[in-house]
Amino acid sequence: MGKRQNARNLQRTALPFRHRVADLEDPLRLTRPGTCPGNGGAGRATASVRHLQRFALIVFMAAVTISAPSDALTPARIDTLQAEAARLPLGERIAFWAETFIGTPYDDDPAGLYVSRAAVVADDRVDCMYLVFRAVELALSSAAEEAIAVALDKRFSSEGTLRDGKVSDYRGRFRFGEDMILSGKWGREVTPYLGTLLRARIRRTGATLAFVRSADLLRHRGALRSGDIVYFVNPRPHRPSGAVVRHMGIIKREKAKDTAEKDEVLFIHAQGVKGKSGAVAKVPLGEYLVSAPFKGAAVTRLD
Numbered sequence: 001m002g003k004r005q006n007a008r009n010l011q012r013t014a015l016p017f018r019h020r021v022a023d024l025e026d027p028l029r030l031t032r033p034g035t036c037p038g039n040g041g042a043g044r045a046t047a048s049v050r051h052l053q054r055f056a057l058i059v060f061m062a063a064v065t066i067s068a069p070s071d072a073l074t075p076a077r078i079d080t081l082q083a084e085a086a087r088l089p090l091g092e093r094i095a096f097w098a099e100t101f102i103g104t105p106y107d108d109d110p111a112g113l114y115v116s117r118a119a120v121v122a123d124d125r126v127d128c129m130y131l132v133f134r135a136v137e138l139a140l141s142s143a144a145e146e147a148i149a150v151a152l153d154k155r156f157s158s159e160g161t162l163r164d165g166k167v168s169d170y171r172g173r174f175r176f177g178e179d180m181i182l183s184g185k186w187g188r189e190v191t192p193y194l195g196t197l198l199r200a201r202i203r204r205t206g207a208t209l210a211f212v213r214s215a216d217l218l219r220h221r222g223a224l225r226s227g228d229i230v231y232f233v234n235p236r237p238h239r240p241s242g243a244v245v246r247h248m249g250i251i252k253r254e255k256a257k258d259t260a261e262k263d264e265v266l267f268i269h270a271q272g273v274k275g276k277s278g279a280v281a282k283v284p285l286g287e288y289l290v291s292a293p294f295k296g297a298a299v300t301r302l303d
Helices: 003-008 042-063 076-086 089-099 128-139 145-154 177-183 214-220 285-291
Strands: 198-201 208-213 229-233 245-255 264-271 277-286 296-301
Touching: 003 285, 003 296, 076 145, 089 128, 089 245, 089 264, 128 145, 128 214, 128 264, 177 198, 177 208, 177 229, 177 245, 177 296, 208 229, 214 285, 214 296, 229 277, 264 285
Parallel strands: none
Antiparallel strands: 198 208, 208 296, 229 245, 229 296, 245 264, 264 277
16 A cells, blocks of 8 residues: 555544653643633633544544555655656645655654664654654755755754764754744744734743744635645643644645635644654645644745
8 A cells, every 4th residue: 555545544633742752642631621722711621631532532543544655765766756856846845755755654752763763864754843854855955865964954953963874963953843943944934924923932942933823824824835834833831841833744735626725725744642653644734723722833934
């Protein structure tokens, strides 16, 4: 069974997660009484927990049907696909490469498989951050080897280095999506064009991150382009890590089928839970926004 067929077997929902934090193996920890997104009431928090229980069950039932992709991204295959992608604009190339991972199993390593291996390339399993890393790195390069050089720049606040084919120190990598946005390395922010801006304070650094409510993004999703990176936000200042961005993925616009809309706005992301299972899927962004319990999102675009 190929990747695209595997993707069609997925349910059109996804369990959000914050990569690299083991306590999110329990999806119900996303919401606690009195602290559910957008509301301080315990009654609504209980309803939110029930919503997450249903959400987690649907994702689990989808995950058990996923098999490993049959066409691995070897360097030779990457170079072949690069020739096909070369004619596309940058945003379309980013979406193209994200699509090549559809059906790839979710990386359940708490640190990230590529970090544990001290490797640049670990395409056999991916989490949401690695999917964004690889799609952009491959889109900005013309060959498999060149993508590694791009990765050593993009994945780090300064620059990564290789020693004997291994990344010498991954401690300087981007571990949080909000740091990716504010670095400017992952494109310009287009969030201000998508609704009324809100601000989330990043406790680790004291900086603030601009985002829009999920309802605004739903309303203005027609302004998104292929290759845009969407970072879902759920500020929880009391979490140990202080993470603001909880999930991320890439936009793909396609000609709509059987709908009145001219284009369909789709979301390609690695859905899963650390320590459990999942896979890369492509889902309608509108459906995802309705079901995923995030407060809002920020968006960057590489031009």
